[in-house]
Amino acid sequence: MLNQLNSTGNCITLNLRWFSILARLRGKAGEEFEMPEGCNGEVLIDRLCDELPEIHKYRSHIRLAVNREYVDPSVILHDGDEVALITPVSGG
């Protein structure tokens, strides 16, 4: 696990933002969240799904946003990143 995550044992703090159904399920609009250094978006989403199993239902439709841009979930996260799980949008 440590190798897989490229982790040095240190932690990074992410600034999670929650919206729409996920904000309701999580019960908040934002939070600081610690993850092992070197982890990627996929690992974060796995971890959040573990904590909040209701997310599973939406998982296949979720896009990842890091610092207000859509990114591939394989992207490595960094300390201070603003991260959001974007369920299917419905503006207009």
Added chain:
Amino acid sequence: MLNQLNSTGNCITLNLRWFSILARLRGKAGEEFEMPEGCNGEVLIDRLCDELPEIHKYRSHIRLAVNREYVDPSVILHDGDEVALITPVSGG
């Protein structure tokens, strides 16, 4: 000519309306115009082209309107009809 026009020798009075370039060429916006009874739109257009040769240039693009509807030029005209030669329109 009499046979061709189905004419009885009587005349009908048409209410001609002129618009756009044709109003400028004709020098007026409307007039009463006499034609033999039984004549059709084609005959009227021929006659107007004789009177106002500048119309010739537009003839192949002219549509005929009788009583405020586009009609085929073969339609027989009647006394009191409101008739207009519609050059290509350009509203909008």
Added chain:
Amino acid sequence: MKQILNERHWILISDRLPDPGEAHRFVSRKDCGAVNLFSGVTRNHEKGKKVSLLFYDCYEEMAASVLQKLIADIQVQFPVGKVAVLHKTGEVPVGHLSMIVAVASAHRVEAIQATLELINRLKREVPIWKRETFEDGEKWKEEQP
């Protein structure tokens, strides 16, 4: 001036146009989630030539009746609600409105497609003619090659 106003449409041909907001309000209805509003504005150029003014001549009685049939066609072809077509006659200086078309529908695609189809047909069928004033004189649209 010629106006036809009923439950389904508002047709106005006049030398004074109302604000586009009035057409917007007219077509708005609680079952229509999409309102598309198109405005024609006199632009300052045409085929590379500078334009200073447009003038619209109109066979008003026929234009209103052609528009009424045309709108009825559109309301059959597309699932749209109310439709407004307002066209100016006379002079329209650069930057001013010559036409307002508003279409409401339950859905955006239909509102937008119906607007385009309505304008395309208006430009082919409704007896309105445009005269453009260029720096070197004025010409009816039909006079131009």
Added chain:
Amino acid sequence: MKQILNERHWILISDRLPDPGEAHRFVSRKDCGAVNLFSGVTRNHEKGKKVSLLFYDCYEEMAASVLQKLIADIQVQFPVGKVAVLHKTGEVPVGHLSMIVAVASAHRVEAIQATLELINRLKREVPIWKRETFEDGEKWKEEQP
């Protein structure tokens, strides 16, 4: 509230929308003969169910930045001038405006096509979410089958 206003576009995400006429005026320019303005309005039905209210949640900072890129794409893909996209957040009762999109161009087809493409992309890409209030409760759009 988030606003980006410059020579090329006006983006506004806010719990208060201006009148559509302001978007119309913003995009109008003397070289653009066509202004197309689309408004989204809360309608009273959705898939056969009665709707009484919409609520929009928005990731405002990201939405504004996604919209800015999206509008820049549209201005490359289509020969259009200025573009305005105004989106409401929070509650939008039936009959009220949730969104205004305005696009100006020299020609009608481009103004109208660019509007449709812009809305289609907005609905796929911009992080805004709709919650519908029905007679039997409220649901985020993603919750619905």
